[in-house]
Amino acid sequence: MADSLYVLTLSCADKPGIVAAVTTELADFGANIAESDQFWDRVTNQFFLRIAILAPEGVTLESVQRALDPVISRFDMKAKLVDTAKRPKVIVMVSKFDHAMLHLLYQIRVGWMDAEVVAIVSNHTDSQRTAEHEGIPYHHWPVNKENKAEQEEKLLKLVKETGADLVVLARYMQVLSDSLSKRLFGKIINIHHSFLPSFKGAKPYHQAHARGVKMIGATAHYVTPDLDEGPIIEQDAERVSHALSADDFVARGRDIESRVLARAVKYHLENRVMIVGNKTIVFTP
Template sequence: MSDSSFILTLTSAPLPGIIAAVGTTIAELDGNIIETNQHWDRGTDRFFLRVAFVGPARLTGQAVEQALGPAVARFGLEFRIADASHRPCIVAMVSKFDHALLHLLYQIRVGWLQAEVTAIVSNHEEARTIAEAAGIRFVHLPITPATKPAQEAALLALLDETGAEAVILARYMQVLSDDLSRKLSGRVINIHHSFLPAFKGAKPYHQAYERGVKQIGATAHYVTGDLDEGPIIEQDVARVSHADTAEDLVAIGRDIESRVLARAVKLHLERRVMLSGSRTVIFGK
């Protein structure tokens, strides 16, 4: 039998001895640490730790939780333990622009992203052919202001049915309600076609063109009730010039958006993102 593998993430006050206590506990379980990252955020005075480790095949997450009990009580740890071999289920949402979705599906197909897309949801029919070609369930949820509550209720029911751990807005051009954003806090990742906090809202590339910017970018962030203001996970930029039209900026941006979203999803699914208020702590590989 193969070894068991886990990812432990925790936060606490920045007290001495936490890493030693966690490491000792893992060793006593016959575990072996393969990666560790830590950060003391002095602004919030919180300590963040991510530990990836392997152990005997018989080791369970419940056993790890029980073994950590004394350290939890001593340091006031808030922690999560995840099975690193688990392939997370996600739901992807898209409107008419499908480039970010196609890149996401490709990275899953070649194994760079370890995830299972349980459904592709869209308010338009265009993505149905993509879903069918990939053998993924397609769910058409059209939306109007009058039907938005029912549409979001249907989405929540779908998430419960599929057991999806994350919702990926791959250029889903609808604003989630405050209520849905709260219910799915920390589980919804959006790609915004701008280097936030610049050019929020609609048509950011056209806004950038009008301002004559020399760089455009894209931002992947968690969704909150405040439009385009959620904690940022990943960003990137590309150089542009005065010779580029607004349409050129849109075309250049498609590539950035696709790459940034895929990287953000990977960071999230590998539990490398920890929330610290309105900011994120990112433990890169």
């Protein structure tokens, strides 16, 4: 058996001795710190920490958790400990534009992202051939006003049946209900084809073109009941000019969307993202 890699994330009110208390417990059973990131929010006095723990053979996740429990209690921490050997499971939802989904599948295939896509869900049939080629179960669920609630219940059932850790909206062009957004809060990531908070809703590239912007971008964020206003995980942008058409904006945007969504999903799956109200702390590698 090889050493085990666990990831600890925690937050609490800042005070002296937090890092020392955690690392002392880890050192007691011979663990090595493979990676460490921390942040102190001076405005709220909140402290955030992410540590990748290389534990010796035979040291289980449960034993690490038991060792850390007294420290977690003493500092009143919100803490999460995960085993990186457990491959995260993902459900991808897509409509007709499949570029962001294809980029995700490629990054998983080449090993840049460690995940298993357990299902592709769509309100169209356009991506069915891709799913069959990849050996991924495909669920074609058309959505209208009459069956929306029923289709969302099917999604919740699918999440439970597959054990999915994350739902990715890879240009899934349907607005999720408030109920579903609340029930899966922190477990649904959307890619919005605009640099939020500007140009929300439909056809943001056309909105941007009409305003004569000099930069376009994309935003990956967690889904909340407030449309396109969830905690932002990742963004990127690219310069454009007056010489480009709205269709040119769309074409350039596809590349940005694909890259931004892939990075956001990777950060989430590697437990690098901590949600704080309507913002996030992201410990990028």
